[in-house]
Amino acid sequence: MGLLNHQNSYTNIKICGLSKEQDILVANSLAIEAIGFVFYPPSPRYVSPQQALQLGNILSDEIQIVALVVDPSDELIQEIRSQVRVDIWQFHGDESPARCAEIAQATPWMKAARIDDQFVLQDFCLQYSASAAWILDAVVEGFGGGGQTFNWQLIPDIWIKENAHRVVLSGGLNSHNVAEAIAHFRPLGVDISSGVEASRGNKEPNLMQQFVDAVRSTDQYNSIKGS
Numbered sequence: 392m393g394l395l396n397h398q399n400s401y402t403n404i405k406i407c408g409l410s411k412e413q414d415i416l417v418a419n420s421l422a423i424e425a426i427g428f429v430f431y432p433p434s435p436r437y438v439s440p441q442q443a444l445q446l447g448n449i450l451s452d453e454i455q456i457v458a459l460v461v462d463p464s465d466e467l468i469q470e471i472r473s474q475v476r477v478d479i480w481q482f483h484g485d486e487s488p489a490r491c492a493e494i495a496q497a498t499p500w501m502k503a504a505r506i507d508d509q510f511v512l513q514d515f516c517l518q519y520s521a522s523a524a525w526i527l528d529a530v531v532e533g534f535g536g537g538g539q540t541f542n543w544q545l546i547p548d549i550w551i552k553e554n555a556h557r558v559v560l561s562g563g564l565n566s567h568n569v570a571e572a573i574a575h576f577r578p579l580g581v582d583i584s585s586g587v588e589a590s591r592g593n594k595e596p597n598l599m600q601q602f603v604d605a606v607r608s609t610d611q612y613n614s615i616k617g618s
């Protein structure tokens with residue numbers, strides 16, 4: 392169980408940016424590993440620690456909570472820690488490795504790499520070697536959640552072969568492109584926000600279901616194919 396579980400024979404799924412009770416009830420009905428709360432005020436998916444506490448109370452214990460932050464203040468971290476069950480921290484800003492470790496303490500954390508043709512992946516991986524997984528995302532306005540894919544060809548095949556077991560792939564995923572994404576990366580997990588929304592910040596239950604179905608049927612197809 393869990394987004395960072397390497398023993399699963401399937402692709403782990405995180406749905407990010409849930410902000411309403413209805414989103415949580417839908418998540419509870421899907422066999423997903425994690426949901427994300429966005430504690431970044433400019434985001435259309437922002438929830439306060441108090442809201443996250445209430446939403447967390449109705450979330451299934453089987454589903455992990457990822458706390459997504461972008462260069463957070465100490466005060467915000469304190470508030471999140473005191474109110475929310477955080478299973479994994481997600482750092483999506485310019486946090487240094489030391490700052491990630493300081494905030495996360497004993498809780499696992501993931502650092503997002505925002506990929507463009509200037510990005511030096513080797514340096515990033517060395518710098519953030521303590522990250523339990525690396526989130527690969529696109530460069531978008533507002534740090535993330537922009538529904539944009541990055542150019543997958545920028546990631547060398549050899550790097551994918553050696554490191555995909557530590558990758559949570561994100562950036563513009565949806566039920567139509569996720570099979571190709573899994574075939575290309577064979578990642579530890581996939582992370583989606585915009586692709587399961589009717590409009591920015593508004594999750595659509597049918598799209599959430601379709602995304603999970605697409606991931607699970609891709610895994611099944613790949614296991615039958617034996618690849």
Ligand SMILES: O=C(O)c1ccccc1N[C@@H]1O[C@H](COP(=O)(O)O)[C@@H](O)[C@H]1O
Pocket residue numbers: 407408427429431434435436459461483526528533534535536537538539561562563564582583584585586
């Ligand atoms: O979701 C947001 O609003 C957000 C804000 C700031 C940083 C990251 C954010 N979300 C993360 O962005 C990626 C990609 O999301 P999308 O599927 O392309 O919309 C994902 O890791 C979200 O967790």
